Amino acid sequence: MIRTLTTGLALAALMGSAAFAETFDVKMLNKGADGERMVFEPAFVQAAPGDTIRFLATDKGHNAEINKGMLPEGAEAFSGKINEEYEVTLDAEGVYGVICKPHYAMGMVMTIAVGDVAAPDAFLEGRVPRKAKERFEAQLGNL
Ligand SMILES: [Cu+2]
Numbered sequence: 001m002i003r004t005l006t007t008g009l010a011l012a013a014l015m016g017s018a019a020f021a022e023t024f025d026v027k028m029l030n031k032g033a034d035g036e037r038m039v040f041e042p043a044f045v046q047a048a049p050g051d052t053i054r055f056l057a058t059d060k061g062h063n064a065e066i067n068k069g070m071l072p073e074g075a076e077a078f079s080g081k082i083n084e085e086y087e088v089t090l091d092a093e094g095v096y097g098v099i100c101k102p103h104y105a106m107g108m109v110m111t112i113a114v115g116d117v118a119a120p121d122a123f124l125e126g127r128v129p130r131k132a133k134e135r136f137e138a139q140l141g142n143l
Contacts, residue, residue: 021089023052026110028062028100038103040064040110044139047114049093055086062100062108070097070123072114090114095123095143097136107131111139119143 024045032039045053055064064086065079072094080086082102090096093115100108109132119140124133 021050021052022047023054025054025056026064027056027058028064028108030059030061038062038100038106038108040098040100040108043110043135044142045110045112046142047090047112049091049114050089051114052087052089053112055080055088057083057085061102063102064098064110065101067097067099067104067109069126070095072096093117095120095140097123099132104132105129107135109135109139111136111142113143117143 024042024047026045027041029039029041031037032041040055047053060083063080063082063084066077068077071077072092075090075092075094075096078086078088080088090112091114094113094117096112096114098110098112102108107129123140124136128136
């Protein structure tokens with residue numbers, strides 16, 4: 001009886017961290033609820049280390065990938081295929097900039113914050129299309 005209890009507790013402790021990890025669904029859409037075209041919805045996600053982001057191919061023709069250089073130090077870049085659901089677990093704290101490659105110029109971008117973080121200074125340095133920049137700036141406003 002005691003032995004069973006101990007085993008049960010050890011198991012619960014082992015599964016503890018996984019049990020608290022969350023999954024966030026992000027739709028890839030031709031048109032968002034607010035009428036904006038080519039969007040990730042939601043366009044900003046506040047996550048914790050170990051959480052998973054699931055990009056849903058709700059509409060056709062989209063993908064989700066890290067924009068070059070827009071990821072925390074030590075984090076791995078990722079890239080989903082067009083028309084496919086894609087799932088990624090983020091362990092490194094920081095700010096991740098995600099784009100849909102075909103619609104980057106049209107501003108199809110989103111931001112994921114992992115942990116309690118601030119927007120990095122250099123996040124929007126370099127060449128970012130105007131519409132994408134506007135949306136990134138609005139998303140970073142959540143931090
Ligand atoms: Cu797209």
